[in-house]
Amino acid sequence: MADQNIGRVLIVDDDRTIIKVVGISLEKAGFEIESAESGPKALELVRDKKSTPDCVLLDYRMPEMSGIDVLEILKKEYPLIPVIMLTALTDLEIAVETMKAGAFDYVVKPVRKVHLTETVKKALRYRDVLIENDWLANENEEYQKSLEIKVANRTHELIQAYKKLKQTNMETVKLLAETIEAKxxxxxxxxxxxxxxxxxxxxxxxxxxxxxxxxxxxxxxxxxxxxxxxxxxxxxxxxxxxxxxxxxxxxxxxxxxxxxxxxxxxxxxxxxxxxxxxxxxxxxxxxxxxxxxxxxxxxxxxxxxxxxxxxxxxxxxxxxxxxxxxxxxxxxxxxxxxxxxxxxxxxxxxxxxxxxxxxxxx
Ligand SMILES: [Fe+2]
Known part of the structure:
Protein backbone atom coordinates (compact mmCIF):
# COMPACT_ATOMS: atom_id res chain seq x y z
CA MET A 1 0.00 0.00 0.00
CA ALA A 2 1.22 3.51 -0.83
CA ASP A 3 2.47 5.89 1.87
CA GLN A 4 0.71 9.22 2.20
CA ASN A 5 1.50 11.78 -0.52
CA ILE A 6 5.01 13.08 0.13
CA GLY A 7 5.43 15.25 -2.96
CA ARG A 8 4.26 15.84 -6.50
CA VAL A 9 6.52 14.54 -9.28
CA LEU A 10 6.18 15.38 -12.96
CA ILE A 11 7.49 12.66 -15.30
CA VAL A 12 8.38 13.93 -18.78
CA ASP A 13 9.09 11.28 -21.40
CA ASP A 14 7.95 10.64 -24.95
CA ASP A 15 7.83 6.91 -24.12
CA ARG A 16 4.50 6.06 -22.47
CA THR A 17 5.88 2.79 -21.10
CA ILE A 18 8.58 4.63 -19.18
CA ILE A 19 5.98 7.02 -17.79
CA LYS A 20 3.90 4.10 -16.64
CA VAL A 21 6.73 2.08 -15.07
CA VAL A 22 8.34 5.05 -13.33
CA GLY A 23 4.93 6.41 -12.30
CA ILE A 24 3.84 3.19 -10.63
CA SER A 25 7.13 2.91 -8.70
CA LEU A 26 6.87 6.44 -7.38
CA GLU A 27 3.17 6.21 -6.58
CA LYS A 28 3.90 3.16 -4.48
CA ALA A 29 6.53 5.16 -2.62
CA GLY A 30 3.90 7.81 -1.78
CA PHE A 31 4.41 10.43 -4.51
CA GLU A 32 1.65 12.09 -6.47
CA ILE A 33 2.35 11.69 -10.16
CA GLU A 34 1.74 13.84 -13.20
CA SER A 35 3.08 13.20 -16.65
CA ALA A 36 3.79 14.87 -19.97
CA GLU A 37 4.88 13.29 -23.23
CA SER A 38 6.76 16.31 -24.56
CA GLY A 39 8.78 19.30 -23.43
CA PRO A 40 6.16 21.93 -24.37
CA LYS A 41 3.42 19.98 -22.58
CA ALA A 42 5.63 19.69 -19.50
CA LEU A 43 6.30 23.45 -19.44
CA GLU A 44 2.59 24.11 -19.79
CA LEU A 45 1.89 21.94 -16.74
CA VAL A 46 4.64 23.54 -14.66
CA ARG A 47 3.50 27.03 -15.56
CA ASP A 48 -0.02 26.15 -14.44
CA LYS A 49 0.01 27.37 -10.82
CA LYS A 50 -2.47 24.67 -9.78
CA SER A 51 -0.16 21.79 -10.65
CA THR A 52 3.36 23.07 -10.02
CA PRO A 53 5.46 19.97 -9.26
CA ASP A 54 7.93 19.56 -6.39
CA CYS A 55 10.32 17.66 -8.64
CA VAL A 56 10.66 16.92 -12.40
CA LEU A 57 11.91 13.67 -13.93
CA LEU A 58 13.00 14.63 -17.42
CA ASP A 59 13.94 12.46 -20.36
CA TYR A 60 16.92 13.71 -22.32
CA ARG A 61 15.99 12.45 -25.77
CA MET A 62 12.58 13.69 -26.94
CA PRO A 63 11.60 14.56 -30.52
CA GLU A 64 9.84 17.91 -30.14
CA MET A 65 12.08 19.61 -27.64
CA SER A 66 15.18 18.08 -26.08
CA GLY A 67 15.46 17.50 -22.32
CA ILE A 68 18.36 19.95 -22.02
CA ASP A 69 16.29 22.73 -23.61
CA VAL A 70 13.44 22.08 -21.18
CA LEU A 71 15.96 21.93 -18.32
CA GLU A 72 17.38 25.36 -19.22
CA ILE A 73 13.91 26.94 -19.24
CA LEU A 74 12.93 25.27 -15.97
CA LYS A 75 16.13 26.39 -14.20
CA LYS A 76 15.57 29.92 -15.41
CA GLU A 77 11.87 30.16 -14.52
CA TYR A 78 11.70 27.78 -11.54
CA PRO A 79 15.13 27.57 -9.92
CA LEU A 80 13.63 25.98 -6.78
CA ILE A 81 12.25 22.89 -8.61
CA PRO A 82 14.89 20.13 -8.75
CA VAL A 83 15.17 18.31 -12.10
CA ILE A 84 16.35 14.70 -12.36
CA MET A 85 17.39 13.63 -15.87
CA LEU A 86 16.40 10.25 -17.30
CA THR A 87 19.18 9.00 -19.58
CA ALA A 88 20.16 5.83 -21.38
CA LEU A 89 23.13 3.89 -20.09
CA THR A 90 25.05 4.97 -23.19
CA ASP A 91 24.39 8.66 -22.56
CA LEU A 92 26.56 9.09 -19.48
CA GLU A 93 28.54 11.99 -20.94
CA ILE A 94 25.26 13.72 -21.68
CA ALA A 95 24.12 13.04 -18.13
CA VAL A 96 27.20 14.88 -16.79
CA GLU A 97 26.52 17.73 -19.21
CA THR A 98 22.96 18.09 -17.86
CA MET A 99 24.30 18.20 -14.29
CA LYS A 100 26.52 21.09 -15.35
CA ALA A 101 23.44 22.78 -16.82
CA GLY A 102 21.71 22.62 -13.43
CA ALA A 103 20.10 19.16 -13.15
CA PHE A 104 20.00 17.90 -9.57
CA ASP A 105 20.96 14.32 -10.55
CA TYR A 106 20.38 11.70 -13.25
CA VAL A 107 18.81 8.26 -13.30
CA VAL A 108 19.85 5.68 -15.89
CA LYS A 109 17.26 3.71 -17.86
CA PRO A 110 16.16 0.98 -17.26
CA VAL A 111 15.25 2.51 -13.94
CA ARG A 112 15.95 0.64 -10.68
CA LYS A 113 13.02 1.27 -8.33
CA VAL A 114 14.99 1.78 -5.08
CA HIS A 115 17.56 4.05 -6.66
CA LEU A 116 14.83 6.11 -8.34
CA THR A 117 12.84 6.59 -5.11
CA GLU A 118 15.94 7.55 -3.11
CA THR A 119 17.04 10.07 -5.76
CA VAL A 120 13.60 11.72 -5.83
CA LYS A 121 13.51 11.89 -2.01
CA LYS A 122 16.98 13.48 -1.97
CA ALA A 123 15.83 15.97 -4.60
CA LEU A 124 12.86 16.96 -2.45
CA ARG A 125 15.07 17.42 0.64
CA TYR A 126 17.36 19.58 -1.51
CA ARG A 127 14.32 21.57 -2.63
CA ASP A 128 13.31 22.15 1.00
CA VAL A 129 16.78 23.55 1.72
CA LEU A 130 16.57 25.78 -1.37
CA ILE A 131 13.15 27.08 -0.31
CA GLU A 132 14.37 27.75 3.23
CA ASN A 133 17.45 29.57 1.94
CA ASP A 134 15.30 31.56 -0.44
CA TRP A 135 12.93 32.47 2.42
CA LEU A 136 15.89 33.48 4.61
CA ALA A 137 17.32 35.60 1.79
CA ASN A 138 13.95 37.35 1.38
CA GLU A 139 13.64 37.80 5.13
CA ASN A 140 17.12 39.25 5.20
CA GLU A 141 16.31 41.61 2.34
CA GLU A 142 13.12 42.72 4.11
CA TYR A 143 15.05 43.17 7.33
CA GLN A 144 17.72 45.23 5.55
CA LYS A 145 15.02 47.42 4.00
CA SER A 146 13.24 47.97 7.32
CA LEU A 147 16.59 48.61 8.97
CA GLU A 148 17.43 51.27 6.40
CA ILE A 149 14.05 52.95 7.01
CA LYS A 150 14.58 52.76 10.78
CA VAL A 151 18.08 54.22 10.47
CA ALA A 152 16.79 57.03 8.23
CA ASN A 153 13.97 57.81 10.71
CA ARG A 154 16.28 57.73 13.71
CA THR A 155 18.82 59.91 11.88
CA HIS A 156 16.10 62.43 11.12
CA GLU A 157 14.97 62.41 14.77
CA LEU A 158 18.54 62.84 15.96
CA ILE A 159 19.17 65.73 13.56
CA GLN A 160 15.98 67.42 14.80
CA ALA A 161 16.96 66.81 18.43
CA TYR A 162 20.47 68.11 17.72
CA LYS A 163 19.08 71.25 16.06
CA LYS A 164 16.79 71.81 19.05
CA LEU A 165 19.67 71.28 21.44
CA LYS A 166 21.82 73.74 19.52
CA GLN A 167 19.02 76.28 19.52
CA THR A 168 18.56 75.81 23.28
CA ASN A 169 22.31 76.18 23.78
CA MET A 170 22.34 79.43 21.85
CA GLU A 171 19.31 80.73 23.79
CA THR A 172 20.98 79.82 27.09
CA VAL A 173 24.23 81.50 26.13
CA LYS A 174 22.32 84.62 24.99
CA LEU A 175 20.63 84.67 28.37
CA LEU A 176 24.01 84.41 30.04
CA ALA A 177 25.29 87.28 27.90
CA GLU A 178 22.27 89.39 28.88
CA THR A 179 23.04 88.86 32.56
CA ILE A 180 26.46 90.46 31.93
CA GLU A 181 24.77 93.37 30.19
CA ALA A 182 22.34 93.79 33.10
CA LYS A 183 25.34 94.70 35.23
FE1 LIG B 1 35.91 93.01 26.76
Whole structure:
Protein backbone atom coordinates (compact mmCIF):
# COMPACT_ATOMS: atom_id res chain seq x y z
CA MET A 1 0.00 0.00 0.00
CA ALA A 2 1.22 3.51 -0.83
CA ASP A 3 2.47 5.89 1.87
CA GLN A 4 0.71 9.22 2.20
CA ASN A 5 1.50 11.78 -0.52
CA ILE A 6 5.01 13.08 0.13
CA GLY A 7 5.43 15.25 -2.96
CA ARG A 8 4.26 15.84 -6.50
CA VAL A 9 6.52 14.54 -9.28
CA LEU A 10 6.18 15.38 -12.96
CA ILE A 11 7.49 12.66 -15.30
CA VAL A 12 8.38 13.93 -18.78
CA ASP A 13 9.09 11.28 -21.40
CA ASP A 14 7.95 10.64 -24.95
CA ASP A 15 7.83 6.91 -24.12
CA ARG A 16 4.50 6.06 -22.47
CA THR A 17 5.88 2.79 -21.10
CA ILE A 18 8.58 4.63 -19.18
CA ILE A 19 5.98 7.02 -17.79
CA LYS A 20 3.90 4.10 -16.64
CA VAL A 21 6.73 2.08 -15.07
CA VAL A 22 8.34 5.05 -13.33
CA GLY A 23 4.93 6.41 -12.30
CA ILE A 24 3.84 3.19 -10.63
CA SER A 25 7.13 2.91 -8.70
CA LEU A 26 6.87 6.44 -7.38
CA GLU A 27 3.17 6.21 -6.58
CA LYS A 28 3.90 3.16 -4.48
CA ALA A 29 6.53 5.16 -2.62
CA GLY A 30 3.90 7.81 -1.78
CA PHE A 31 4.41 10.43 -4.51
CA GLU A 32 1.65 12.09 -6.47
CA ILE A 33 2.35 11.69 -10.16
CA GLU A 34 1.74 13.84 -13.20
CA SER A 35 3.08 13.20 -16.65
CA ALA A 36 3.79 14.87 -19.97
CA GLU A 37 4.88 13.29 -23.23
CA SER A 38 6.76 16.31 -24.56
CA GLY A 39 8.78 19.30 -23.43
CA PRO A 40 6.16 21.93 -24.37
CA LYS A 41 3.42 19.98 -22.58
CA ALA A 42 5.63 19.69 -19.50
CA LEU A 43 6.30 23.45 -19.44
CA GLU A 44 2.59 24.11 -19.79
CA LEU A 45 1.89 21.94 -16.74
CA VAL A 46 4.64 23.54 -14.66
CA ARG A 47 3.50 27.03 -15.56
CA ASP A 48 -0.02 26.15 -14.44
CA LYS A 49 0.01 27.37 -10.82
CA LYS A 50 -2.47 24.67 -9.78
CA SER A 51 -0.16 21.79 -10.65
CA THR A 52 3.36 23.07 -10.02
CA PRO A 53 5.46 19.97 -9.26
CA ASP A 54 7.93 19.56 -6.39
CA CYS A 55 10.32 17.66 -8.64
CA VAL A 56 10.66 16.92 -12.40
CA LEU A 57 11.91 13.67 -13.93
CA LEU A 58 13.00 14.63 -17.42
CA ASP A 59 13.94 12.46 -20.36
CA TYR A 60 16.92 13.71 -22.32
CA ARG A 61 15.99 12.45 -25.77
CA MET A 62 12.58 13.69 -26.94
CA PRO A 63 11.60 14.56 -30.52
CA GLU A 64 9.84 17.91 -30.14
CA MET A 65 12.08 19.61 -27.64
CA SER A 66 15.18 18.08 -26.08
CA GLY A 67 15.46 17.50 -22.32
CA ILE A 68 18.36 19.95 -22.02
CA ASP A 69 16.29 22.73 -23.61
CA VAL A 70 13.44 22.08 -21.18
CA LEU A 71 15.96 21.93 -18.32
CA GLU A 72 17.38 25.36 -19.22
CA ILE A 73 13.91 26.94 -19.24
CA LEU A 74 12.93 25.27 -15.97
CA LYS A 75 16.13 26.39 -14.20
CA LYS A 76 15.57 29.92 -15.41
CA GLU A 77 11.87 30.16 -14.52
CA TYR A 78 11.70 27.78 -11.54
CA PRO A 79 15.13 27.57 -9.92
CA LEU A 80 13.63 25.98 -6.78
CA ILE A 81 12.25 22.89 -8.61
CA PRO A 82 14.89 20.13 -8.75
CA VAL A 83 15.17 18.31 -12.10
CA ILE A 84 16.35 14.70 -12.36
CA MET A 85 17.39 13.63 -15.87
CA LEU A 86 16.40 10.25 -17.30
CA THR A 87 19.18 9.00 -19.58
CA ALA A 88 20.16 5.83 -21.38
CA LEU A 89 23.13 3.89 -20.09
CA THR A 90 25.05 4.97 -23.19
CA ASP A 91 24.39 8.66 -22.56
CA LEU A 92 26.56 9.09 -19.48
CA GLU A 93 28.54 11.99 -20.94
CA ILE A 94 25.26 13.72 -21.68
CA ALA A 95 24.12 13.04 -18.13
CA VAL A 96 27.20 14.88 -16.79
CA GLU A 97 26.52 17.73 -19.21
CA THR A 98 22.96 18.09 -17.86
CA MET A 99 24.30 18.20 -14.29
CA LYS A 100 26.52 21.09 -15.35
CA ALA A 101 23.44 22.78 -16.82
CA GLY A 102 21.71 22.62 -13.43
CA ALA A 103 20.10 19.16 -13.15
CA PHE A 104 20.00 17.90 -9.57
CA ASP A 105 20.96 14.32 -10.55
CA TYR A 106 20.38 11.70 -13.25
CA VAL A 107 18.81 8.26 -13.30
CA VAL A 108 19.85 5.68 -15.89
CA LYS A 109 17.26 3.71 -17.86
CA PRO A 110 16.16 0.98 -17.26
CA VAL A 111 15.25 2.51 -13.94
CA ARG A 112 15.95 0.64 -10.68
CA LYS A 113 13.02 1.27 -8.33
CA VAL A 114 14.99 1.78 -5.08
CA HIS A 115 17.56 4.05 -6.66
CA LEU A 116 14.83 6.11 -8.34
CA THR A 117 12.84 6.59 -5.11
CA GLU A 118 15.94 7.55 -3.11
CA THR A 119 17.04 10.07 -5.76
CA VAL A 120 13.60 11.72 -5.83
CA LYS A 121 13.51 11.89 -2.01
CA LYS A 122 16.98 13.48 -1.97
CA ALA A 123 15.83 15.97 -4.60
CA LEU A 124 12.86 16.96 -2.45
CA ARG A 125 15.07 17.42 0.64
CA TYR A 126 17.36 19.58 -1.51
CA ARG A 127 14.32 21.57 -2.63
CA ASP A 128 13.31 22.15 1.00
CA VAL A 129 16.78 23.55 1.72
CA LEU A 130 16.57 25.78 -1.37
CA ILE A 131 13.15 27.08 -0.31
CA GLU A 132 14.37 27.75 3.23
CA ASN A 133 17.45 29.57 1.94
CA ASP A 134 15.30 31.56 -0.44
CA TRP A 135 12.93 32.47 2.42
CA LEU A 136 15.89 33.48 4.61
CA ALA A 137 17.32 35.60 1.79
CA ASN A 138 13.95 37.35 1.38
CA GLU A 139 13.64 37.80 5.13
CA ASN A 140 17.12 39.25 5.20
CA GLU A 141 16.31 41.61 2.34
CA GLU A 142 13.12 42.72 4.11
CA TYR A 143 15.05 43.17 7.33
CA GLN A 144 17.72 45.23 5.55
CA LYS A 145 15.02 47.42 4.00
CA SER A 146 13.24 47.97 7.32
CA LEU A 147 16.59 48.61 8.97
CA GLU A 148 17.43 51.27 6.40
CA ILE A 149 14.05 52.95 7.01
CA LYS A 150 14.58 52.76 10.78
CA VAL A 151 18.08 54.22 10.47
CA ALA A 152 16.79 57.03 8.23
CA ASN A 153 13.97 57.81 10.71
CA ARG A 154 16.28 57.73 13.71
CA THR A 155 18.82 59.91 11.88
CA HIS A 156 16.10 62.43 11.12
CA GLU A 157 14.97 62.41 14.77
CA LEU A 158 18.54 62.84 15.96
CA ILE A 159 19.17 65.73 13.56
CA GLN A 160 15.98 67.42 14.80
CA ALA A 161 16.96 66.81 18.43
CA TYR A 162 20.47 68.11 17.72
CA LYS A 163 19.08 71.25 16.06
CA LYS A 164 16.79 71.81 19.05
CA LEU A 165 19.67 71.28 21.44
CA LYS A 166 21.82 73.74 19.52
CA GLN A 167 19.02 76.28 19.52
CA THR A 168 18.56 75.81 23.28
CA ASN A 169 22.31 76.18 23.78
CA MET A 170 22.34 79.43 21.85
CA GLU A 171 19.31 80.73 23.79
CA THR A 172 20.98 79.82 27.09
CA VAL A 173 24.23 81.50 26.13
CA LYS A 174 22.32 84.62 24.99
CA LEU A 175 20.63 84.67 28.37
CA LEU A 176 24.01 84.41 30.04
CA ALA A 177 25.29 87.28 27.90
CA GLU A 178 22.27 89.39 28.88
CA THR A 179 23.04 88.86 32.56
CA ILE A 180 26.46 90.46 31.93
CA GLU A 181 24.77 93.37 30.19
CA ALA A 182 22.34 93.79 33.10
CA LYS A 183 25.34 94.70 35.23
CA UNK A 184 26.40 97.33 32.72
CA UNK A 185 23.34 99.08 31.21
CA UNK A 186 25.55 100.87 28.66
CA UNK A 187 26.22 97.59 26.92
CA UNK A 188 22.60 96.51 26.38
CA UNK A 189 22.39 94.33 23.24
CA UNK A 190 26.15 94.75 22.71
CA UNK A 191 27.03 91.04 22.96
CA UNK A 192 24.39 89.98 20.45
CA UNK A 193 25.46 92.71 17.99
CA UNK A 194 29.10 91.61 18.35
CA UNK A 195 27.95 88.03 17.67
CA UNK A 196 26.11 89.04 14.49
CA UNK A 197 28.90 91.25 13.18
CA UNK A 198 31.60 88.67 13.97
CA UNK A 199 29.55 86.02 12.19
CA UNK A 200 29.23 88.24 9.07
CA UNK A 201 32.97 88.92 9.01
CA UNK A 202 33.74 85.19 9.41
CA UNK A 203 31.33 84.32 6.62
CA UNK A 204 33.07 86.79 4.29
CA UNK A 205 36.48 85.38 5.21
CA UNK A 206 35.20 81.91 4.29
CA UNK A 207 35.44 80.32 7.73
CA UNK A 208 33.65 76.96 8.08
CA UNK A 209 30.11 76.73 9.50
CA UNK A 210 31.26 74.82 12.59
CA UNK A 211 33.90 77.40 13.43
CA UNK A 212 31.43 80.25 12.92
CA UNK A 213 29.15 78.61 15.48
CA UNK A 214 32.00 78.50 18.00
CA UNK A 215 32.82 82.09 17.12
CA UNK A 216 29.22 83.11 17.82
CA UNK A 217 29.31 81.54 21.29
CA UNK A 218 32.67 83.21 21.97
CA UNK A 219 31.39 86.58 20.71
CA UNK A 220 28.29 86.38 22.91
CA UNK A 221 30.36 85.54 25.96
CA UNK A 222 33.49 87.61 25.27
CA UNK A 223 32.79 89.87 28.26
CA UNK A 224 31.45 87.20 30.66
CA UNK A 225 34.39 88.01 32.96
CA UNK A 226 32.78 91.38 33.73
CA UNK A 227 30.76 89.43 36.29
CA UNK A 228 33.94 89.56 38.37
CA UNK A 229 34.45 93.33 37.92
CA UNK A 230 32.88 95.88 40.27
CA UNK A 231 29.78 97.64 38.92
CA UNK A 232 31.17 100.96 40.16
CA UNK A 233 34.14 100.44 37.87
CA UNK A 234 32.03 99.38 34.89
CA UNK A 235 29.76 102.42 35.20
CA UNK A 236 32.41 104.98 36.16
CA UNK A 237 32.07 108.22 34.17
CA UNK A 238 35.59 109.49 34.87
CA UNK A 239 38.77 108.08 33.37
CA UNK A 240 39.95 104.91 35.12
CA UNK A 241 43.10 105.06 37.23
CA UNK A 242 45.95 102.67 36.34
CA UNK A 243 44.91 100.30 39.15
CA UNK A 244 41.28 100.41 38.04
CA UNK A 245 42.35 99.79 34.44
CA UNK A 246 44.30 96.68 35.48
CA UNK A 247 41.31 95.54 37.50
CA UNK A 248 39.01 96.04 34.49
CA UNK A 249 41.44 94.24 32.18
CA UNK A 250 41.17 91.18 34.40
CA UNK A 251 37.71 90.50 32.89
CA UNK A 252 39.43 88.63 30.04
CA UNK A 253 41.22 86.24 32.39
CA UNK A 254 38.22 85.88 34.72
CA UNK A 255 35.99 85.11 31.72
CA UNK A 256 38.35 82.42 30.46
CA UNK A 257 38.51 80.94 33.96
CA UNK A 258 34.71 80.81 34.31
CA UNK A 259 34.19 79.12 30.93
CA UNK A 260 37.15 76.75 31.25
CA UNK A 261 35.17 74.60 33.68
CA UNK A 262 32.61 73.72 30.97
CA UNK A 263 33.83 71.37 28.21
CA UNK A 264 31.33 72.83 25.69
CA UNK A 265 33.02 76.26 25.90
CA UNK A 266 36.61 75.05 25.44
CA UNK A 267 36.76 76.18 21.77
CA UNK A 268 35.69 79.72 22.79
CA UNK A 269 38.34 80.28 25.46
CA UNK A 270 40.87 82.06 23.20
CA UNK A 271 38.20 84.53 22.07
CA UNK A 272 37.28 85.38 25.64
CA UNK A 273 40.88 85.68 26.83
CA UNK A 274 42.35 87.45 23.78
CA UNK A 275 39.67 89.79 22.44
CA UNK A 276 41.63 92.82 23.76
CA UNK A 277 44.99 91.81 22.28
CA UNK A 278 46.38 94.25 19.71
CA UNK A 279 47.82 93.32 16.34
CA UNK A 280 51.10 95.09 17.28
CA UNK A 281 51.36 93.19 20.58
CA UNK A 282 50.46 96.07 22.91
CA UNK A 283 47.07 94.73 24.04
CA UNK A 284 46.19 92.62 27.07
CA UNK A 285 46.33 90.24 28.88
CA UNK A 286 49.10 88.30 27.05
CA UNK A 287 50.55 91.05 24.83
CA UNK A 288 50.73 88.63 21.89
CA UNK A 289 50.73 89.94 18.31
CA UNK A 290 49.71 89.29 14.67
CA UNK A 291 49.64 85.59 13.88
CA UNK A 292 49.89 84.62 17.55
CA UNK A 293 46.38 85.89 18.13
CA UNK A 294 43.57 83.47 17.31
CA UNK A 295 41.72 84.50 14.11
CA UNK A 296 38.32 84.34 15.84
CA UNK A 297 39.60 86.57 18.65
CA UNK A 298 40.84 89.13 16.06
CA UNK A 299 37.41 89.13 14.39
CA UNK A 300 35.65 89.74 17.71
CA UNK A 301 38.17 92.54 18.49
CA UNK A 302 37.00 94.55 15.45
CA UNK A 303 33.29 93.78 15.96
CA UNK A 304 33.57 94.65 19.67
CA UNK A 305 35.46 97.91 19.02
CA UNK A 306 33.09 99.06 16.27
CA UNK A 307 29.98 98.38 18.32
CA UNK A 308 31.49 99.97 21.44
CA UNK A 309 32.35 103.14 19.47
CA UNK A 310 28.87 103.44 17.96
CA UNK A 311 27.21 102.96 21.39
CA UNK A 312 26.97 105.42 24.25
CA UNK A 313 29.39 104.64 27.06
CA UNK A 314 29.54 106.11 30.62
CA UNK A 315 32.43 108.36 29.63
CA UNK A 316 31.28 109.45 26.12
CA UNK A 317 28.40 109.71 23.64
CA UNK A 318 28.02 107.28 20.74
CA UNK A 319 30.20 108.09 17.70
CA UNK A 320 28.66 108.44 14.22
CA UNK A 321 29.34 105.38 12.06
CA UNK A 322 31.66 107.34 9.72
CA UNK A 323 33.85 108.45 12.66
CA UNK A 324 33.96 104.90 14.03
CA UNK A 325 35.02 103.60 10.61
CA UNK A 326 37.84 106.18 10.48
CA UNK A 327 38.97 105.00 13.91
CA UNK A 328 38.95 101.39 12.75
CA UNK A 329 41.03 102.34 9.70
CA UNK A 330 43.42 104.30 11.90
CA UNK A 331 43.87 101.19 14.04
CA UNK A 332 44.70 98.99 11.02
CA UNK A 333 48.01 97.20 11.63
CA UNK A 334 48.16 98.63 15.15
CA UNK A 335 45.12 97.38 17.01
CA UNK A 336 43.44 95.48 14.17
CA UNK A 337 44.47 92.83 11.66
CA UNK A 338 44.62 94.71 8.28
CA UNK A 339 43.12 91.80 6.30
CA UNK A 340 40.05 91.71 8.57
CA UNK A 341 39.70 95.51 8.45
CA UNK A 342 39.69 95.33 4.64
CA UNK A 343 36.96 92.70 4.62
CA UNK A 344 34.94 94.67 7.16
CA UNK A 345 35.19 97.96 5.22
CA UNK A 346 35.14 96.67 1.62
CA UNK A 347 32.02 94.58 2.19
CA UNK A 348 30.33 97.34 4.23
CA UNK A 349 29.57 94.77 6.93
CA UNK A 350 28.91 97.54 9.44
CA UNK A 351 25.63 98.18 7.58
CA UNK A 352 24.34 94.73 8.54
CA UNK A 353 24.10 95.49 12.27
CA UNK A 354 20.74 96.07 14.01
CA UNK A 355 20.37 99.66 15.26
CA UNK A 356 22.05 100.47 18.56
CA UNK A 357 19.59 101.51 21.29
CA UNK A 358 21.42 104.28 23.08
CA UNK A 359 18.77 104.83 25.74
CA UNK A 360 20.28 103.96 29.09
CA UNK A 361 18.08 101.93 31.36
CA UNK A 362 19.11 102.45 34.97
FE1 LIG B 1 35.91 93.01 26.76
Missing amino acids: DPYTRGHCNRVRKLSSKIALNIGISKDKIETLEYGALLHDIGKIGVSELLLNKHERLTETEKRSFQMHTVIGEHILSTVAFFQPCLKIVRNHHEWYDGTGYPDEINGKQIDLSAKIVTIADAFDAMTSTRPYREAMPVETALLEIMKGEGRQFDPSIVNIFIDNELYKTLPPVINTIVK
